[in-house]
Amino acid sequence: MSIAFAARTSVEQVEEGFDLAPKFDENGLIPVVTTDHASGELLMHAYMNAEALRKTLELGEAVYFSRSRQKLWHKGATSGLVQIVKEVRVDDDQDCIWLRVDVQGGASCHVGYRSCFYRSVPFGPDAGGPLRYEETEKVFDPVAVYGDAPNPTKL
Numbered sequence: 001m002s003i004a005f006a007a008r009t010s011v012e013q014v015e016e017g018f019d020l021a022p023k024f025d026e027n028g029l030i031p032v033v034t035t036d037h038a039s040g041e042l043l044m045h046a047y048m049n050a051e052a053l054r055k056t057l058e059l060g061e062a063v064y065f066s067r068s069r070q071k072l073w074h075k076g077a078t079s080g081l082v083q084i085v086k087e088v089r090v091d092d093d094q095d096c097i098w099l100r101v102d103v104q105g106g107a108s109c110h111v112g113y114r115s116c117f118y119r120s121v122p123f124g125p126d127a128g129g130p131l132r133y134e135e136t137e138k139v140f141d142p143v144a145v146y147g148d149a150p151n152p153t154k155l
Contacts, residue, residue: 003054008094015092023095024050029065030097034108037086037100043108044116046073048097060085062099079145081105105139110146112138 006019014021024030029047036043046064048056052072055063059074062083066073076082083101090097109116113135122129 003057005050005053014094020090021094022050022053022090022097023093025095027067029067030095032064032097032099034062034083034099034101037102041115042117043083043101043103043114053097056085056099057088062101075108076104079105079107079110079140081107081140083108107139110142112140112142114139 006013006021008014008021008023013019014023022030028049030049030053032046032048033042034044034046035041047067048063049065049072052063052065055072055074062075062085064073064075065071082104083099084104085099085101087100088097089100103114107114109118111118115135118133118135119131120134121131
């Protein structure tokens with residue numbers, strides 16, 4: 001089964017129609033925000049190319065495109081922390097995807113935390129101060145899962 005995306009023919013069709021007509025950028029990518037289906041917690045931000053979006057829709061599991069490795073990235077294929085898709089939404093002009101997922105194993109971040117957004121940035125009177133850890137316990141040990149080599153997606 002191969003899912004076909006509609007051609008973008010008009011603003012009305014894209015914003016008010018029933019056709020999935022995603023707008024990929026000049027690199028063939030579309031940003032994706034991923035949240036926990038039950039809590040709404042923001043888990044991660046990534047990108048998909050057309051193939052990753054198709055595979056996500058076909059499998060019902062999150063598949064992204066790794067910009068650093070230039071290949072498909074089936075989330076959890078190595079770690080076992082698969083993201084089971086519960087809902088897929090597209091924004092009004094179809095240039096961003098929102099996945100609502102159930103994370104198997106409880107973590108989405110390769111560093112071992114539940115969310116990739118585990119630190120907060122000081123602002124206002126505290127601007128310029130150190131980042132603050134909002135999550136202090138890791139769900140898993142990344143070295144045990146991935147080995148001791150640094151993750152090439154984050155360098």
